[in-house]
Amino acid sequence: MDATPSSNFCQLANFLYQNITESLFSLIYPHLQYAILTWGKVAATYLTHLKLLHNHSICCICKISRASHIPMLDLYHSCKILQINQIYEYELGKFMYKIVTIAFQVSSPVVILI
Numbered sequence: 001m002d003a004t005p006s007s008n009f010c011q012l013a014n015f016l017y018q019n020i021t022e023s024l025f026s027l028i029y030p031h032l033q034y035a036i037l038t039w040g041k042v043a044a045t046y047l048t049h050l051k052l053l054h055n056h057s058i059c060c061i062c063k064i065s066r067a068s069h070i071p072m073l074d075l076y077h078s079c080k081i082l083q084i085n086q087i088y089e090y091e092l093g094k095f096m097y098k099i100v101t102i103a104f105q106v107s108s109p110v111v112i113l114i
Helices: 004-035 044-062 072-079 084-104
Strands: none
Touching: 004 044, 004 084, 044 072, 044 084
16 A cells, blocks of 8 residues: 555644644643642632633644634543643642551552541
8 A cells, every 4th residue: 555645744744743732731731730739729710810821721732723612621531631620639639648658658559438
C-alpha cells in the first residue's frame, strides 16, 4: 500500500497536535497544582478567574472557539483533564495517604473504615 503525501501529512499533523497538547498541558498543570492544598477550598468567587483561565486554556489546546456552545465538562472529559476541584481532591487524597502510611509506618496500603 503506497502512502500519499497528503496522508503522510495528516499523520504528521495528528502526531504534532498530540505532542503540542501534552506540552501545553505540562506547562499549565504545574501552576494549578502548586499549593493547591492551601488555596483549593477557598470561596468560589476567588476561583472564578482561575477557572475561566483554565477553561480558556482547554479551548486553546482543543482548538475550539470560546464562542462555540460545547459544554466544558465534555472538553475536560475528552481531553482527560481534571478540573480544579478534582485536582484539589486528588492532591488531598495523595497527601492523606502519605500521612496515614507515615503515621502507621506500613509500606502496604491502609484501609480506614469510618
